[in-house]
Amino acid sequence: MSQRRSETTPTRRRGAALENAIIDAAWEVLIEQGYNGLTFEAVAARAGTSKPVLYRRWPRREDLLLATIARHWRPLDIPDTGSLRQDALTFLRAVNAERARTLILLRIQLADYFRETGTTFSDLRRRLRSADQTPPLATLVARAIERGELADVPRSERVVNLPFDLVRHDMLMSMEAVPDETIVEIVDTVWLPLLGLSPHGAQAGH
Template identity: 75%
Template sequence: MSEQRRTEGTPTRRRGIALENALTDAAWEVLVEQGYHGFTYEAVAARAGTSKPVLYRRWSRREDLLVATLARHWRPLDLPDTGSLRRDALVLLRKVNTERARMVVLLHIQLADYFRETGTSFSDLRDRLRIADQQSPFAALVDRAVKRGELTETPRPERVVNLPFDLMRHDMLMAMGAVPDAAIVEIVDKVWLPLLGLHHHSTQEDL
C-alpha cells in the first residue's frame, strides 16, 4: 500500500508479528525523521496506515512504543571468540564502529528530549534494551577470559568492565560518526587492559 493511499483507520490484513513489525518500522521512520518530540501516536499511526487504538492496544505508553521500536532496530552484535581477550575486544569495538556509529549518534540527537524528559541516559536505555539476565558484551568477554585463565577471578566494577563501549560512544559523539582505528587500539591497550591487570605492547603485526 503506497503512502499516498494510507489514511488513519485504513484497514489492513496484517496480524500478529507482521503487524507489530510494520508498526515499529513506521515508528522508527518517524523517530529518525522527527526525533522524540515528533514521536507521537498520531504520527506513527498515520505513517503505518492504521489507527491510534491499534497502537494503544499494544503499547499503552509512548515510552513502551519507543523501547519496542528500538529493540527491533538495535540488534545485538555477535560476540567474537578469538581465544584472546584483547583480540575479542578489538573485533567487537570494530564491529561497533562500522555497524553502530551512525545509529549511536542519531539516537543521542533524536532522543535528547526523551533523556531530558525521563532523566535517563543512553546507558540506561541500552540496559533496558538488553534481554533480561543477559550480560553486557564486555562482561561476557571478561568472564570468558577468566575461564581461560587470562584474568584472575576477582570482582570488577561494572563501570570498568563496560568502559570500552563508553569511551567509544564518547569518541563517536565527538567525531559525529566512526572513529579512527588507532583510537580503538588505544582504548583497549592503553586504558582497558591495564585496568583489568593486563598489559599489552602492541606491534604492527597484531593490530
C-alpha cells in the same frame, strides 16, 4: 517513500504485517527526527496507514516508543577469538556497527523523553533486558584469565569496561561511527597497557 498502498492494489494489511510496517516506520522516524518528531501523524504517514490504527494498538506515545525500541533491541554476541585483543576489537567494532550504535545513540535521541518521564537510559536498558547480564568486557577478561593470557588479580570495573566507555563517549560526542583507528588506539595504547599487557604481538588491526 511511503508504503501507502497503490490504488491498483487496494490490499489492506492486518496483523503482524501491519504492525511490523508501523514499528519499522516508527523506528525510521525516531532515528531521523528524534523523539519530538515521533508523532502519531508522522508515523502513520510513513507507514501508509492512519492514526486510529496506531491509537488502537498504542494509546500513548510512550507505548509506541517502547514497542518500537523493544523490537530493535538485541544484545550483541560476545566474541571468542582466542586473544583478548582480538576479542575486544571484534566486540567494539560490533558496538560501532550501525545497528548497535543506533541503540547507544538513543541516550541522546530520547533525552526529552527521559526528562519528561524522570527516567534514565539505564532504566530503559533494565526494562528491555530479560535478566541482568555480565558486561561483555568482563566476560572477555574472564576468558583471558582462563586462558592464562591475563593474571588473575582483582580489577576495577572502571578499568575492565574502559574501552567500551571511551568508544561510547566518542559516539555520543560525534553522533557518528568511531573511526576504526580510534578503536585500535583505545585497545592498544590505553586498555591493554592498563591491564598489564603489551600489544607487542599485535598484528595489523584489519
